[in-house]
Amino acid sequence: EPEVTQTPSHQVTQMGQEVILRCVPISNHLYFYWYRQILGQKVEFLVSFYNNEISEKSEIFDDQFSVERPDGSNFTLKIRSTKLEDSAMYFCASPLADKIGTQYFGPGTRLLVL
Amino acid sequence: DQQVKQNSPSLSVQEGRISILNCDYTNSMFDYFLWYKKYPAEGPTFLISISSIKDKNEDGRFTVFLNKSAKHLSLHIVPSQPGDSAVYFCAASDPKGSARQLTFGSGTQLTVLP
Numbered sequence: 001e002p003e004v005t006q007t008p009s010h011q012v013t014q015m016g017q018e019v020i021l022r023c024v025p026i027s028n029h030l031y032f033y034w035y036r037q038i039l040g041q042k043v044e045f046l047v048s049f050y051n052n053e054i055s056e057k058s059e060i061f062d063d064q065f066s067v068e069r070p071d072g073s074n075f076t077l078k079i080r081s082t083k084l085e086d087s088a089m090y091f092c093a094s095p096l097a098d099k100i101g102t103q104y105f106g107p108g109t110r111l112l113v114l
Numbered sequence: 115d116q117q118v119k120q121n122s123p124s125l126s127v128q129e130g131r132i133s134i135l136n137c138d139y140t141n142s143m144f145d146y147f148l149w150y151k152k153y154p155a156e157g158p159t160f161l162i163s164i165s166s167i168k169d170k171n172e173d174g175r176f177t178v179f180l181n182k183s184a185k186h187l188s189l190h191i192v193p194s195q196p197g198d199s200a201v202y203f204c205a206a207s208d209p210k211g212s213a214r215q216l217t218f219g220s221g222t223q224l225t226v227l228p
Contacts, residue, residue, distance in 0.1 A: 006157075033215060033216075042218045042219065043203060043216075048214075048215055056215060089155070091157050091158070101146035101207045101214050102148060103148075103160070103216060105157035105159070105160075106157050108156065108157045110155065
């Protein structure tokens with residue numbers, strides 16, 4: 001399976017602090033996605049990113065969230081002022097160009113907000 | 115709004131037997147369906163997918179069946195192996211916009227007993 005990597009694997013932060021989660025998607029791909037899974041719940045779509053712009057975003061993706069592609073390969077999700085309810089696994093996903101609709105997920109970052 | 119539903123939170127099957135995981139959806143615009151396998155603290159692993167123009171897709175021990183009229187899909191694993199024990203998510207996407215984000219079900223915990 002194609003590889004998507006994410007760092008860090010775990011992050012613990014205090015409420016109100018900023019966090020940046022990083023992803024290296026499959027190379028030469030145009031679309032990138034962020035999802036999250038709160039413990040015990042379903043995987044939820046956050047945002048899609050195409051050609052250096054947000055393509056679509058969910059209701060969850062409010063003003064506290066932002067995405068960037070700072071250097072052309074890495075792909076970041078920033079939470080400006082974390083809340084307790086932001087504690088979740090955050091997954092980056094990348095599709096294969098020849099398998100439309102199929103997304104390959106990274107291993108995730110476990111975020112714990114205290 | 116649960117557009118993708120997995121009504122069985124858990125399923126236990128004897129090794130060597132068939133595992134059947136079910137999924138229902140409500141959005142008639144979905145045209146692509148996927149099954150993912152997930153271990154705790156890891157990202158979802160893509161298993162198999164099916165387009166809405168087909169009713170069956172097979173890959174090794176995994177077969178996905180799609181019944182569009184019933185808005186129902188199922189994943190068959192034959193023969194089941196202990197290593198198949200994991201949470202299985204079905205997901206769907208529709209061609210709205212161009213991002214094709216995935217909508218996930220709540221998952222079914224499969225336990226294959228040796």
